[in-house]
Amino acid sequence: MRLFAEDLDCVRGGRAVFEGIAFSVGAGEALCVTGRNGAGKSSLLRQIAGLVRVAHGTIALDGGDPELSIAEQLHYLGHLDALKASLSVHENLTFWARYLGGSRDGVDAALAVLELDRLADLPAAYLSAGQRRRLSIARLLAAPRPVWLLDEPTSALDALAQARVAELMRAHLASGGMIVAAAHGPIGLEAARELRLGEAV
């Protein structure tokens, strides 16, 4: 399985964000997208997820399920946590697991792995920023999908949680998954290749 892009352009609000980007990520590989603010890291992830139109160029997933689009085979973890304040931790995750095609067992396991099982009945409104982030990441475990698009996955996480998430990412790669992450600092994936986007102010 291989996710690749060729000669990719991105235009937002009439302004060219980046031009001529190309990358290729194989099974078990990670790509770390770096660059200054406004260089288009998030835009690139959103293009792969199908949330921003591709102005020019191609994005394709070789060896995926031909019945499904690329977006249907990936997890998009954006800046926002996609949580509902009035639903409990467990209800939030159960909904996403069911909606994205996961299982009930997966929900409890994911909560345990991210150390949220003791908060399962707490409304998400009372979670801290780091706990919200962990709950959001639990979604990736509750419904298995081969490609993970992570936009600054470790923001708001403490050192222990960062190490735990890095462990989860390595486990995902070891099982043949792919990761494209946008980050400013190290995210704990030493083996990741770097894609540096051009300077922007």
Add this chain to the structure above:
Amino acid sequence: MMPLAALFLRDIRLAVRIGGGAVMGVLFFLIVVTLVPLAVGPDLALLQRIGPAILWLGALLASLLALDHLFAADYADGSLDVILTARAPLELAVLAKAAAHWLTTGLPLVIAAPVLGLMLNIEPKAMAAVTLTLLAGTPALTLIGAVGAALSVALRRGGLLLPVLVLPLTIPVLIFGVAAANAAIVGPTPFGTPFTILCALSLASLAIGPFAAAAALRHGLE
């Protein structure tokens, strides 16, 4: 079907919890209908004549109230991005959300209408007709509103734009809803003619609404 059922149930659960706004529509409906006799005065014959129109106007305005919640909340917290990566088609997701929205905001208006009709001196038989037209017409209001809600999703002050976008489109529903109710009360046209058109408007918005709203959402997320 399971993903859509999950979305439907989640939206119902959110609507009935604190801050969901399911009750607000009915309360607003109650206030609008209460204000009319106070403004018009205790002229029972007049109230009886304009009663169905008042109920329809009240229901129309009340159903607008919760509409900006329909997609804006999911947009603001990032849920909409994730919904777009699901295997269920966005059109069906829109339909599931609209169904949950109607069940929590439209249906309570239909149920409240006969009670509020008492204040407008509407006879029981006429009240049955008005309620029936609301039952047939409010789904159209929700589905037309869903298109407006989807169009204004990415605008920060979309809540103000929404009624301006949606109200003109609901005029046919209002006309045939009130016409059917009046036909049942005073005649001379039979009840069936305008009522059938009202049902047709609901079915047409059921066929067009989800596609238009999904297209607007895809465009709005850019």
